[in-house]
Amino acid sequence: MVSVYTSVYDVRISTWRQSMIPPGPKLPALVQTARFMAAAPGAFEAYHRRYGPIFTVRYAGFPPEVYVTTAELAEQVYRTDQDGGQAGAARRDFLQHLVGAHSVLTLDGESWWRHRKTLNPPLRAKQVAGYHDEIAAIAAEKIATWPLGRPFALRDRMQEITLEIIIRLVFGISDTGRVSRLRALLPALIRTGGSMQVAMLPDRLRGPAARVPITPYAKFLRLRTAVDTILFDEIRRRRGTTGGTDVLGRLLGTGLDDQEIRDELITLLIAGHETTATGLAWAFERMLRMPEVLERLPDDDPYLDAVVKEVLRVRPVVYEAPRLLGSPLRLGGYEIPAGWYAGPYIPLVHRDPAAFAEPGEFRPERFLAGHQNRGWMPFGGGRRFCVGAQLALLEMRVIIREVLCRLELTAPDQAPEARRLANVTLAPARLTRVIARARTPARTE
Template identity: 40%
Template sequence: MPAAAVDYARPGPPICVTRVTVGSYPEAVTSTSLPPGPRLPRAVQAALMLRFGPRFVAWCRRRFGSAFTLRVASMGTLVYLTDPADIKTVFAGDPRIYHAGEANSMLKGLLGETSVLVVDEDLHRDRRRLMLAPFARDAVAKQASVIAEIAADNIADWPVGTAFPAAPRMSQITLEVILRTVIGATDPARLAALRAVMPELLRVGPWQTLALLDPGLMRRRPWRTLREAIAEADRLLYAEIADRRADPDLAQRTDALAMLVAAADDDGREMTDLELRDQLMTLLLAGHDTTATGLSWALERLTRHPAILSRAVRAAHDGDDDYLDAVAKETLRIRPVVFDVGRILTEPVELAGHRLPAGVMVVPGMVVVHSSDAVYPDADRFDPERMLAATPSPSTYLPFGGGNRRCLGATFATVEFRVVLREILRRVELEPTTAAGERQRLKHVIFVPHRGARIRVRSIVSPAAATFPAAE
């Protein structure tokens, strides 16, 4: 995320004179009102966010109220919002003022300058409109049988009687799902190459991030491996794009890339190869690890709640998709995969009882809202039942973000989550455990189980006994 250059006349007090310079915004001196917040140095706040993110934010909520200011090294000035009414205001805000793409600008080095995640205003609206078709409900439903097949093939090789981390298996499944349903890759050699290179990009750490923020570093030896991985991914993705453009049966294909190649705006303009590459890279990186992590947390939670696990197994065999969806929703509530979503203000706004200056990032506090007893009674309890009888508000249930920036692939992720979880519960007998729950560990921008969601399989059910229609 971009750091805003903000100089405070006196750090700490809620009323101050603020001089703000962000990107190309004009420099101005205005009277502003920032919520209170910790007076710790920026580097210390950054370390606390990296090591104790949810607990640090929860402490700030208790200490400073529903809105508070953090000053975090490399991220700038963040105003956290935990009142659903304020969150609703942000999600409904004018896209010209609330810039989500700018808040994600640190991702440009990997996703590309035209990624739907890093652009704003009219360009974002038009790009998103072109990308809707592959993620419409009917289009996603056509992919359910392929998702089930991929999951079943992976599950067949799971070890029996030995504890193992589920997270790597979930990553294998979700990566294969994207390669075959989103990219539509079928060439064996190219598929193998994509399977090898994409995990390399997903393992980008703080050291590699320096080169993403400053692409000039890519020419230097320490970042050569990252540069080569991006170049290899580009080569493979451009080859897939060329194949799709040359396919005489393009209209009959169901993969997302085929639909994106065929998509055109009202003026008949289609996406260029570069734009297609950036969207594919976005879908690969944003849609792979997040869903895999959500599934890992689901298995971690289910194995620690035997009664819920038993009901989920019955639901998988009986075709009770409502209960499986409830398990998914509750998992993403109690173990949010993404820590937060941000918007950088392009001009001052009145919000949460304060006049916030341009250049600060407003952050709907997902982890705080999801763990609020006022919003979700007994919020620390894993209880899928709570999701059966209610439709959570878009300002209190935030795993896919909200507003005009709500995750484009939310429907796809929901179906994938349900289908993969159903195949697991139908094909293996999971052993419950009394072990303590796994801690949340921050990996890049997502929270993963610190031991990889270790599970133990008692037995694998024969495929014939597990036969169940996968179509939605």
């Protein structure tokens, strides 16, 4: 009798617990993972239609993740940054082999704050404004090498520009031999280190994989050693000198040791290079399909700034910003258990009608009034808000202007490019195919 009573009671408790958890697909975690890899972002839109503004997705090998799709719920998640929401822990498994153990991306708590305090000052708007002319010069130099009259993938060309910006303005490296060596090594390091075979390799298999030279992990280690040799050498050499307006120069006097500085330099590369290039690719993908927008550029500065912000709203590059919860979180009428992930699904938050009037319309004017919209979160939010946001926005404005002054771009196919999952980003499926023609005469600023 007692045992019957107990099991009925258990079922009730477990049903009650279930009802405290946001709904979501019932398929096995492995199937949900496969669907995510094959069909995101469409899968999230389908979950949103079916389950509403908060839903649970399960990935094989990870704690469940609760996604929210309104600005108000997203703010509540970001508030956990004050008391136990861990953004670092949510990224560690995928990134630590690349960025090391002392990275602002993967740290939490006191040690995160110690690093964040040193990175904030050199990346503030006022400081990065000093890079304007150098960014323009780097862009002009690269644009001059673009092919004319035949289609090419703009995202790859943008990556060459943003990589050069990191090498010269963040790492502060100008020696031509080292610059060209890094140009070859860094994309290979990111590609190999970001591949599934390396990023998802379980810890216990890393030792054996490292001993077999043909494995992707062994290749990754060789690339990392080659890059580290250059970076450590540069850090030691620069310690003997003073100043420098590049980010490395500004980190040298902050009390971080050589290993910590190396980890932060790689962090800025990993977080800042592909993201900004993809933002630029989306900017052109959108603008080339809207002649009325292109017409007002590049001369109208406030409008250019508003276009960049609207592009990042309608095509956010990073789709999520999860926190690993240190304690249970009450959210949208549910209770999310400690040890689960919670975070905004940014593309849908950006379509929240409570935050943006007519969210389906491309309307840069909504950013012209100058006031910040709390629903706009291409750079995340809370205390973990992207430290490089001001540099990214400056790069986008300056590079768009440099391109438009020199070239006339057209899209060979007017159909919009679909969104394709690439690591933590959503990129244009065809990497923004364009055809360039010289603008004669080139416009001057």
